[in-house]
Amino acid sequence: MNAPLMIANAEPSPAILEVRDLTIEFATRRGTVRAIEHVNVSLAKGETLGIVGESGSGKSVTSYAVMRILDRAGRIAEGSIIYSGMDVVAASDSELRDLRGREMAMIFQNPRAALNPIRQVGRQIEDVLLEHVQTTRADAKQKAIAALEQVRIARPEERYHAYPFEMSGGMCQRVVIALALACRPQLLIADEPTTGLDVTTQKAVMDLVVELTRERAMSTILITHDLGLAAAYCDKIVVMEKGKVVETAFSKDIFRNPRHPYTRKLMRATPRPGAALRDLLPIESIGEAPTPTTPWPTAGDVLLQVEGLIKEYPRQDTAGLFSRVLGGRQEPAAPFRAVDNIGFEVRRGETVGLVGESGCGKSTTSMMVMRLLDPTAGKITFAGEDISTIPARNFATHPMRRRIQMVFQDPTESLNPRFTAARAIADPILRGENLGRDALRARCEELAGLVGLPVEFLDRLPHQLSGGQKARVGIARALALNPDLVILDEPTAALDVSVQAVVLNLLQDLKVRLGMSYLFVSHDLHVVRLLCDRVIVMRSGKIVEAGTSQQVLETPAADYTRQLIEAIPHPPV
């Protein structure tokens, strides 16, 4: 834990890993691109190092270079990587094969993708053990089960035979950790190990990683975009921006005394207790904000009323075809209730947050309110009209359609790859009214101006836009028809924190300006607190708690809400 820290690599250090002056270039269609430049990182034995940065900062490239798993276009142009006295840059393929797995191991971002989907997890662990001659065939199974046990998987003998698809995301990540640690490596690289996992799962996985690495005196590199997570679990933090290391510091110091402006900007943009929406923006740009936020608009009459909403899905028939053919008639399994009798209301000008972990039914609820999905039972009243009786398949052409719109979670996936930004924004308008070419263009430019998208980007295709720009296109499209209610389905989940800060502020300004209501679906309580007037917490299809944001977040009544709040990483302050 408290290994000597080498911030300036002045003398030969007892470091297990020493990266010096590393520069990596990628050959692309537009010529050579420098992904990282003159990066210096050193890691002592038993130390946990966090590499923090936004997308494109070069944090993953750095770690891939350490394992020499850069893809073919990447090339180490300069610098050295020394791993316990061995020059990794000059190592041969067979030396590298020995190094990987036995000396260094990696945990990947998407645990499901990192596992072979058609092989039992226990067998996959055996494969690694056998490959590195850590075991014999005879006792491979015991060792694999022991490895599963070490990552706190309950009933490891049973789980040994499970396939990845039979396990939850958190479970899969545990198996990946078991795989990575099977050969007792000295260095563990975790590349965004908890992105896409729920907060409570994230906490469990991170606690496990820290505990296991401490037990074995391993060194760990944690790559993440979340400064809070890194500060909570790492001894030392390296902040990267655009391929360069901008700051290296102890994590207990970095929050108290960030030295580099970029670190300060990142910290500002991270939603945290006590910060208001405006506080997330860089200091320079606050003045430009179009409207003051302090007077929150008072909520008007009820716009959306949901009563007794239920969505059931038939369960998979557990009896196989064989027994069905043989005539073994049995009772059909009770249907699975994704949403179980919930009710809430959204008033005009109000933002209501719908919070819960994956599988809690919040997305199903929003899809039903959105009328993309038919409820099994219940009533959805929108502006005084019962819209739950209109079948979802006919709702696309219903006049009510234009009054409820949505901003999707993944800005990339929600844009047709073949439409330019302008075409995407114009699409709802084209379906509704018959504007002339020039009027349409003018409307698109007006909407682009509203969401802060420069007009010259309107003629680009989605893959030519950055994540934040795509998010703006998605918002402009949702606003094109002047809707009364906009459902925001984790609109910033796929964005960097600094972009998230800007988009959240934009959403708030737009709401005030256009007098809309928001239903904000999210798993991030901090973000919900910033934007929402009222919060509804869901679990397994039921509402466990509802109330004003302040009430729910500061004095939560339900145990589950408390768990959720506690699971958010707390940086040492």
Place this chain on the structure above:
Amino acid sequence: MTILSEAPPQATKPAASGMMAMVRHTQYVLAENPVTAGSFALFVAFLIAAILGPSIVPYDPLASDTAAALQSPSARHWFGTDQLGRDIFSRVIVATRLDMTIAIASVVLVFILGGFAGIAAGFYGGWTDRIVGRISDTIMAFPLFVLAMGIVAALGNTVTNIIVATAIINFPLYARLARSEANIRREAGFVHAARLSGNSDWRILMFFILPNIMPLMMVQISLTMGYAILNAAGLSFIGLGVRPPTPEWGIMVAEGAAFIVSGEWWIALFPGVALMLAVFCFNLLGDGLRDIVDPQRRT
């Protein structure tokens, strides 16, 4: 890796010059990949032969001249002459039009039928999916060439029927590909977004799903194009389909086959080479076409 995808896009010219961008992109794809460029050149050569063939050949492909029968290739007759003294070079060139027509017409037909049936099956699922799936299965249950023979034999020996038969035997390939691709995109965010914009199902199929599966369909089209030529030639070879004395590669190979044993190899060889080049060219073309129709490859 994140670096590449997040690199700020270069300033591009406005899409007003969409056609120009397409042309420039095509140039780029061809310059980058010499094999694709070669197959494009070959394809253009076949097209010229198909369009201008009859007016540029040195001899009438049907005129027999028994005095000049079975001559080996020479300066006068580049590919030699056949048993009736017809110039093989002229016949190979003139045959291009017929073979290309059959290939292109059948591929267009199957693309429309199979593609749309497949997209609808993948998008709607349920009964549409079951019906399209069972039709595909039924067709796949037959040896495909035998099925084509049966169709032509039953419907009659015409060019139209060859086209129809070739389209039918390729139906499952298109329907299945389109089905699986449409099925993946059915729940995509941009399809939901299209619904929210008020697009009807039909518009979603036509403007959101179809354009996005075009790159894959292009590969399929170019592969089946080669296959369709081979199929048409095969039918003629066994005496179904096009009849002599019409110049057609399959018939010419069939006619020449009898003479190979007696040493007159050129009668079968040259149409065979033309056939091989055509199939080869279409197979290579696929990758290039995909790169051209895929906007993500454009910068």
